[in-house]
Amino acid sequence: MGLTDTKLRAIKPATTAKKYGDGEGLHLLVPAAPRDGRFWKLAYRFGGKQKTLSLGEYPYVSLADAREKRTEAKRLLAQGIDPSQQKKLDKIAQRHAHATTFNAVADDFLAKVGKEGKADATMTKKRWLLDLARPDLGKRPISEIKAAEILVPLRKVESQGNYETARRLRSTISQVFRHAVATARAEYDPTTNLRGALTAPTVTHRAALTEREGFAGLLRAVWGYEGAPETKAALSLMAYLYPRPGELRLAEWEEFDLEAAIWTIPAPRTKMRREHRKPLPPQAVKILRDQKDLTGDLPYVFPSRLTRKPISENTLNGALRRLGFTTNEMTSHGFRASASSLLNESGKWSPDAIEAELAHIGADQVRRAYHRAAYWGERVQMAQWWADEIDAMRAETR
Incomplete structure (x- = not known):
């Protein structure tokens, strides 16, 4: 007589291994204590040899499932196929199928x-x-x-x-x-x-003034800004330091060492997700010291007057609009393109030093490490030259 669900539920662990048969080679193996578990096995002969096929663990494989597996194994045997070998081949095929999805x-x-x-x-x-x-x-x-x-x-x-x-x-x-x-x-x-199946996006470039005369006019306008003093300070620092707007807007006082004249932008806020150090020329340090008198009791360098959260990029771009510069002429991000163009045109600084100051990624890991180390001295000199050049451009006659 075969097994039933009632009999299966009544089976208890034993001190010696026991088999409970269901017929046609199917049986439940209960290992000797302390090993746990009850396992379906199918005894069969293939090629003149006695073999055993594992069918899974009860109750995860039910009695009905085990009998169905027995029937499938018998079907394979009738076709001259070893069920154990077929099981191995099925596992290999499954792994291969997953590896190729x-x-x-x-x-x-x-x-x-x-x-x-x-x-x-x-x-x-x-x-x-x-x-x-x-x-x-x-x-x-x-x-x-x-x-x-x-x-x-x-x-x-x-x-x-x-x-x-x-x-x-x-x-x-x-x-x-x-x-x-x-x-x-x-x-x-x-x-x-x-190719050609997708809608082509409209290519828009961040507007920037990259000619000296136009950029000089922008600088004079910024320094003549009559709006909120913190907005003027932020725009002035964008000109002196040309960081990404978000790096400046979200800046916290703990990032600045004004004595050493270094701004360390933490990795989570940089585009390349690595810490970036910027040398601060004296002109930038002065602006920051003045700003600290206003907001030094708060974590952010440029908090909003209403929310005490950082000012938005719209604050900087809005100020540029009020100064008369359209979206097609200048954006807060455009200070980076302006600085990059004019620094490269000067011929005084190596392109790699300029790229390092802009925090652009190099060709490989070695080049990035080289940027951070070998170009620091040149970047300090370049920061001072650029700040002096900005002051000179502001003073130029129209």
């Missing part, structure tokens, strides 16, 4: 890029972009994905008006497919068939 290749690609030393910001952006594609492509074998399938997540992004994000998503998906080709998991990159 879009998700698996994407994860492998991200690991590879991470080992190459890409910036945290770059890695975060790639992960975010690929997460947009995973719901539609993730579980599909990458070698079977066609261009029309890739178009599905791209159209979803486009439908929200994010044309530039859709373009970058297509490019990132293409990188995953090229990695799949290189690792013999796909034969070609189907995204090449999507």
Whole structure:
């Protein structure tokens, strides 16, 4: 007589291993204490040898499930197939299938890029972009994905008006497919068939005054600003130091060593997610000391008068609008392009020192380390020269 659920529930651990048969080689093995568990086994003969096939643990594999597995094993035996060998082949196929899904290749690609030393910001952006594609492509074998399938997540992004994000998503998906080709998991990159299929984004550049005469006029306007003194101070520091606007707006007093004339921007606030030190010329130190008299009792250098939170980028851009500069002429971010252009045109400073001061990423890890160390002395001199040059431009006659 075979087993029943009632009999199975009544089985207790024993001091010696016991088998409880259900017929046709199927039995439940209860190991000797202290080992726990109750395991389904199927005894059978293949090729003249006695063999045993594991079918899972009770109660996670029920009696009905175990009998179904027995029936399937008997079917394989009737076809001259060893059930144990077939089970091994099925596991290998399952692992292989998982390793060749879009998700698996994407994860492998991200690991590879991470080992190459890409910036945290770059890695975060790639992960975010690929997460947009995973719901539609993730579980599909990458070698079977066609261009029309890739178009599905791209159209979803486009439908929200994010044309530039859709373009970058297509490019990132293409990188995953090229990695799949290189690792013999796909034969070609189907995204090449999507060229021209996406809506082209409108390219807009941050406006900046990069000619000396125009920039000099801007400086005179900034120094003549009659609005809030903290806004004037922030715009003046944007001219002297040309950081990213968010780096200055969110600056806290603890980041500044005014005695050593160094501003250390913490890694979480920089675009490249690494700490960036900037030398402070005396002109910038004076502005900061004056500002500290106003806000030194607060954590932020430039708090809003109403909320005590940092001023917004609209505050700086709004001030530029009130000074008469349109969005097509100048933005707060444009101070960086102005400084970069004029510093490079001067011919006095090495391009790498200028790039290091701008906190732009170098070609590789070695170059980035070299920027931080070897160019510091040159950057200190350049900061002083640039501050003096700004003062000279402000004093120029119109």
